[in-house]
Amino acid sequence: MLVFNSTNAPPLIFFLTGIPGLRAGQVWISIPFCLLYVIALSGNSMILLVVLGEQSLHEPMYYFLSMLSATDLSLSLCTLSTTLGVLWFEAREINLNACIAQMFFLHGFTFMESGVLLAMAFDRFVAICDPLRYTTILTNARIAQIGVIMLIRNVAVMLPVVLFVKRLTFCSSLVLSHSYCYHVDLIQLSCTDNRINSILGLFALFSTTGFDCPCILLSYILIIRSVLSIASSEERRKAFNTCVSHISAVAIFYIPLISLSLIHRYGHSAPPFVHTIMANVFLLIPPVLNPIIYSVKTKQIRKAIIRILFQKQRQI
Template identity: 50%
Template sequence: MLILNHTGVSHTVFRLLGIPGLEDQHMWISIPFFMSYVISLLGNSLLIFIIFTTRSLREPMYLFLCMLAGADVALSTSAVPQALAIFWFHAGEISLDRCIAQLFFIHSTFISESGILLVMAFDRYIAICYPLRYTTIFTNALIGKIGVTIFLRSYGTIFPIIFLLKRLTFCRNNILPHTVCEDMGLAKFSCDDIQINIWYGFFVLMSTVTLDVMLIFISYVLILRAVFRIPSQDAHHKAVSTCGSHVCVITLFYGPGILTTLTQRFGHHIAPHIHVLLANVCILAPPMLNPIIYGVKTKQIRNQVTQILFPKVI
C-alpha cells in the first residue's frame, strides 16, 4: 500500500488490519468475537422481550435496563460485524465516510451506556433513600425525558467530531492497525494540526464518562450511608442485593475502559495487538455479560427466562 506524505493527496479509503501482528491467527480469534456477538444479540433481545411483555416488570429499574440492553445491541452491531469481515474475508477496506460513521456510533453509544448507568445509580439511590417517593418521582413522563436527554447528550457531544475529522487532509497513511475506526487513531494520519481534535476529545471524555463516574460514585456513597443506617438485617440485605447487579455491570463497563486508557497512556512497551485486544474487550464484554448478570441476580427476570426456555419446569 502506497504511503503518501504530501498535502496534495487526501486518502478517502482506509484499510483496517484487524489485530496487528496476529493476522495468521485471525480465524481463531474470530471464534470468541462471533460467540460473544451471538450471545449479546440473543441475551439482550430476550431481556428486551421479557421486559416489554411482562406487565410486572414495567417499572423504572427495568425500563432503564431495557435501554441498556438496546444500547448493548447497538454497540456490538457497530463494531463486531466489521471485525468478523476482516477475520473471515480480509474485508478491511473502508471508506472515510463509513469510518467516521462507525466511530460516531461506537462513541455515542458508549456515552449513552454511561448515561444509562448513571441514571440507574440515581434510580437505586431514590429507591433506597426515598422509597415512599419513588413512584411519584419516576413517572413514565420523566423516564421518557431521561431517555431523550441521554440520546441528545451522547449524539450531541459526538456530532462535532464528524466535522473535526472531515476538515482534515489524510496524507500520511491509510493503514489503520485496528478492527474498528477510532477518533484519534484516524486523526493522527492527518497532515493538519489536530490540537482542536485532541482538546475536544478531552472535553467530551471529561464532560460525559468522567463526570458520570464521579456522580455514580457519589450516589453509591449516599446509598451505602443510608444502608448502614437501616436497623433491620433483612432490609439491609435486600437493599444491598438490589444494587449488586448494577455494581457488577458498572465494574464490567468502566473497568476495561480504564485499563485500556492506562495501557495506551503508559504502556508504550506493550505490543500493539494487546492494545487492540483490550479495546475490543470494552466492546465485547459488557453487551455479552450484562444480560447474564441481570438474568442470574434478578429473581423476576430469572423466573421469566426460565418460564420461556423451560415452560414445563414452571
C-alpha cells in the first residue's frame, strides 16, 4: 500500500467524483445543475444590488437579507468550478491544498448561513416582541458587530479542522465521493487515526448549526406566544406574515441538511448516485430558492427589482 504524507512533495492529488453509475450521461445531467447555478448567482446578485442600491431598504431586516445573499453567492461559487469541471470536462484532479481551501470555505459559508438565519430570527423576535425598541436595539453598528462575530466564530471553529487535516497521512486510495471537498469524505481516506479530526468536525457542527437551530426554535416559540396575545386577528395575521419568508429560508436550509444526514446514516442500500445528487442539491437549494422566496413574499424587494429591470429596459 502506498502511503502519502500531506507534508511531502510533490503535493497530493485527489480525484473528485461526478455522478456514480451515470458517467455517460453526466453532460446532460450538468444542464440542470448549470441552470441552478445561474439562478443562484443571478438571484443573489440581484438581491445584493437591490438592497445596497435602494435607500429605502437600508433597514436591519434587509441588511440581514443582504448577508444571506452574500453567503449564498459565496457558497455557490465555492463548488461551481469543481462541480461543472467534473461534469463537463472530467477535470477530476485537485491537490490537497486546493481541496482543504475549498473545504474551509464550503463549511465556513454553510455555518455562516446558519448564523445569518439565527440573526434574522433575532430580528423578527425584536420586531414583533419589542417593536418600540427595534431601531435602538438593531442599530447599524450592532448589525455590523453581529456580522463580525459570525465571521470570527466560523474562522475559529474551522481553523483547527484545517490544521489537523494537514497532519493526516493518506493511503493509495485518493478518490473522493463528491465533486467537491467535504471534510468527512476527506478524512475517511486517511490511513492514520482520524478520531481527533472527527471530534473537531463534530465540535464545529454542534457549535454552529447545533447551537443556532435550537435558538431559532426558541425565538419562534417566544414570537408565537407574543403574537397569540394580540387581540386582533388581522394584526396576528400581519405579524405571522412578516415571518413567512424567514421560516421558509430556515426550512430549505435545515430540512435538506437533516435529510442528507439521515441518508448518509441509514440509506446504505441506496445507490451511490442518490447520495451524490442529494449532497449537491443540499448546497444548491438554499442559494436558488432564497432569492425567489424573498422576491415573491417581500413587497419592497419585489418593487425594487421591478423598478431596476424597467430602468434597464428604458436604457436599452
